[in-house]
Amino acid sequence: MDSPTVKYPLGSLSHIEPRTFGEPGNRTFHLAIEAGPAVATVWLEKEQLFQLGLGLQDALSALSAEDRDKPSSPVDPEWSGTELSLDFKVGQMSLEYGHESNSFRLMAFEVQTEDSEVSPEDASSISFWITAVQAAKVSEESLRICSAGRPRCFLCGLPIDPDGHVCPRSNGHTVFESG
DSSP, X not given: OOOOOXXXXXXXXXXXXXXXXXXXXXXXXXXXEEETTEEEXXXXXXXXXXXXXXXHHHHHHHSOHHHHHXXXXXXSOOOOSSOEEEEEEEEEEEEEEETTTTEEEEEEEEOXXXXXXXXXXXXXXXXXXXXXXXXXXXXHHHHHHHHTSOOBOTTTOOBOBTTBEEOGGGTTOOEEOOO
């Protein structure tokens, strides 16, 4: 299957870091990406960041011990074009593993809705390669960030706000408090 065409193939990254800011229940999430003179801030939903962390964790654990210890080699050199600064919200991401290079390729496509001001042709999309070591760090940090949010209700799984939670599974008869 052919990979979709991306607007900005960044090649191998020099830096990638999952980040969040804000208070639990009102946080925003993004990946800070650098490849040569290109920088990108790719905004994600918490669930997207969580799934990225899980996907990388699963892919890394599926590798043999020999593959995990094998050094990664860049598939594509890092971005050598002009200075580039991207900032967009992700609608779709994909992940693939390059066995020969022992590295992972991620592709991120800007969210497109019916009322988007950006046409599909002008929407941002990037692809980049990260090493197995970078993938492990991204996975670990993504999962750590996502688990640091509001505690979950043991009955319904919904987050418990600091001022409490009326659980739909208890028909509103029980109010749980966080902490």
